[in-house]
Amino acid sequence: MMNARETSGLHEFLGRQRWFAGKGRDFQIEGVHYLSWLSEPGAWPAVRIALVTVRYADGRDVDVYQVPLSYHQEQVDALAHAFVGEWDEPDLGRVFVHDALHDKAATRTYLGGLLKGATEPDVTFHRIGPLDVDAELPSLVLTGEQSNTSLVFGEDVLMKVFRRVHHGRNPDIEVHEAFARHGCGNVARMYGWLEGEWPDASGQRRRGDLAMFSDFFRTATDGWALAITSVRDLYAEADLHADEVGGDFAAESHRLGATTAEVHADLARYLPTDVWGPAELQELANTMRARLDDAVEAVPALAPYADGLRRAYDALAATTTPTPVQRIHGDFHLGQTMRTVGGWRIIDFEGEPARPWAERGRLDSPIRDVAAMLRSFDYAAQHLLAGHDHPDEHQLAYRATEWAERNRSAFCEGYGEVAGADPRENAVLLRAYETDKAVYEVVYEARTRPDWIGIPLTAVRRLAS
Numbered sequence: 001m002m003n004a005r006e007t008s009g010l011h012e013f014l015g016r017q018r019w020f021a022g023k024g025r026d027f028q029i030e031g032v033h034y035l036s037w038l039s040e041p042g043a044w045p046a047v048r049i050a051l052v053t054v055r056y057a058d059g060r061d062v063d064v065y066q067v068p069l070s071y072h073q074e075q076v077d078a079l080a081h082a083f084v085g086e087w088d089e090p091d092l093g094r095v096f097v098h099d100a101l102h103d104k105a106a107t108r109t110y111l112g113g114l115l116k117g118a119t120e121p122d123v124t125f126h127r128i129g130p131l132d133v134d135a136e137l138p139s140l141v142l143t144g145e146q147s148n149t150s151l152v153f154g155e156d157v158l159m160k161v162f163r164r165v166h167h168g169r170n171p172d173i174e175v176h177e178a179f180a181r182h183g184c185g186n187v188a189r190m191y192g193w194l195e196g197e198w199p200d201a202s203g204q205r206r207r208g209d210l211a212m213f214s215d216f217f218r219t220a221t222d223g224w225a226l227a228i229t230s231v232r233d234l235y236a237e238a239d240l241h242a243d244e245v246g247g248d249f250a251a252e253s254h255r256l257g258a259t260t261a262e263v264h265a266d267l268a269r270y271l272p273t274d275v276w277g278p279a280e281l282q283e284l285a286n287t288m289r290a291r292l293d294d295a296v297e298a299v300p301a302l303a304p305y306a307d308g309l310r311r312a313y314d315a316l317a318a319t320t321t322p323t324p325v326q327r328i329h330g331d332f333h334l335g336q337t338m339r340t341v342g343g344w345r346i347i348d349f350e351g352e353p354a355r356p357w358a359e360r361g362r363l364d365s366p367i368r369d370v371a372a373m374l375r376s377f378d379y380a381a382q383h384l385l386a387g388h389d390h391p392d393e394h395q396l397a398y399r400a401t402e403w404a405e406r407n408r409s410a411f412c413e414g415y416g417e418v419a420g421a422d423p424r425e426n427a428v429l430l431r432a433y434e435t436d437k438a439v440y441e442v443v444y445e446a447r448t449r450p451d452w453i454g455i456p457l458t459a460v461r462r463l464a465s
């Protein structure tokens with residue numbers, strides 16, 4: 001039985017979390033399911049994971065959020081920012097409850113659990129391969145816009161806690177596990193993962209992935225930050241072209257293209273593949289058409305371009321060339337790439353957030369990822385102009401296009417050198433995927449960053465013409 005203090009503490013806590021997708025929506029907590037204690041009996045803080053079922057007032061959807069909690073016997077001032085509530089807990093008495101991921105005394109339980117390969121009936125730490133670190137390493141939560149919560153132990157191990165949980169395998173873990181077993185130097189090495197078991201809505205017990213442990217790239221900068229530094233340099237040098245500015249990014253884009261092709265090759269080597277014929281390509285075109293129809297309804301500014309965009313899908317539906325498909329990244333953009341001293345690394349294989357969970361791991365053409373990265377170069381080039389009036393806007397817009405074209409081209413060349421064919425040779429598929437991504441982005445920006453909607457709309461105008 002939930003007590004009123006516990007429910008209201010969790011409700012208020014969720015409402016102020018960056019990773020809570022229901023922010024701004026009216027919601028209620030329908031239930032809380034606790035997994036077994038991760039901490040030893042009698043140890044303080046006591047630590048366990050709450051799975052909180054949230055129902056929204058404006059829809060029929062339900063989400064299950066993972067909230068690891070730490071229980072203290074006294075108020076902890078240093079954890080005020082992570083305070084969830086104060087209530088009476090059977091067996092423990094009066095407890096002061098916090099978000100365990102911000103509580104260094106509590107996160108040790110996780111690293112210790114991984115090192116031991118600890119198992120309870122409903123929580124299991126799986127380890128892959130050796131891991132030689134001090135179990136007492138202190139943790140620090142990474143900041144940044146995230147849908148999950150990641151923290152780093154010392155400078156060695158990253159723990160990513162999936163906030164919205166689902167039954168079944170998490171594609172991020174599935175892909176990293178395959179890479180950890182077979183070896184792939186272009187992604188973070190996975191050390192293990194945490195799996196849980198809990199009842200679904202009908203009471204049936206189901207298993208799902210809760211967290212992933214991997215190598216932390218301590219020397220890395222993410223690709224988005226690097227790309228926009230280059231764009232800023234270009235804007236500052238009003239008289240120079242993209243290839244003449246010191247911060248030219250094309251060599252990095254070329255290398256990133258090559259790394260992407262290597263990761264695609266490894267995904268195809270270690271995970272299932274297939275070949276799509278005309279029927280599957282028509283089905284793909286229909287899915288893209290349906291997404292466009294929904295997008296036009298959600299964002300009427302798309303309507304004038306819809307017929308032009310549909311031509312890309314018509315061409316796709318008419319394609320008869322057999323198309324190889326495989327596991328792909330699914331939500332590829334510069335923010336999912338990290339430049340380390342050893343080269344580019346690719347992160348976050350969880351797939352596109354808008355896709356239903358069951359479809360995230362679907363086989364698809366690697367051209368989808370290429371198209372998504374091409375969109376990202378466009379974003380990087382234009383984001384400084386988004387939502388602002390510039391006196392020399394035309395000049396800057398021209399230069400932004402030049403930067404985007406240069407880097408898109410370098411990426412495709414780098415990709416082609418490893419894959420054996422430049423993805424631009426597959427023009428029909430590339431255009432259809434790029435169109436689909438731009439349509440997705442228009443809806444994404446309308447919902448999350450209306451100031452940025454001009455970026456994908458510019459692409460929509462180009463792709464529709």
Ligand SMILES: Nc1ncnc2c1ncn2[C@@H]1O[C@H](COP(=O)(O)OP(=O)(O)O)[C@@H](O)[C@H]1O
Nearest residue numbers: 146147148149150158188215216217222347348
């Ligand atoms: N292996 C890693 N090493 C260093 N930093 C990382 C690593 N993986 C992710 N990050 C950082 O954490 C951020 C969020 O990671 P990501 O896997 O994309 O989480 P989310 O699913 O919450 O978006 C990234 O933008 C990056 O800055």
Ligand SMILES: O=P(O)(O)O[C@H]1O[C@H](CO)[C@@H](O[C@H]2O[C@H](CO)[C@@H](O)[C@H](O)[C@H]2O)[C@H](O)[C@H]1O
Nearest residue numbers: 147331333334335352353372375376379441444
């Ligand atoms: O990183 P996520 O998996 O949460 O992906 C979502 O958010 C991205 C925004 O951060 C969004 O990407 C879009 O904006 C990026 C710049 O911020 C740009 O580089 C991408 O090309 C653009 O699509 C992504 O689409 C969304 O799924």
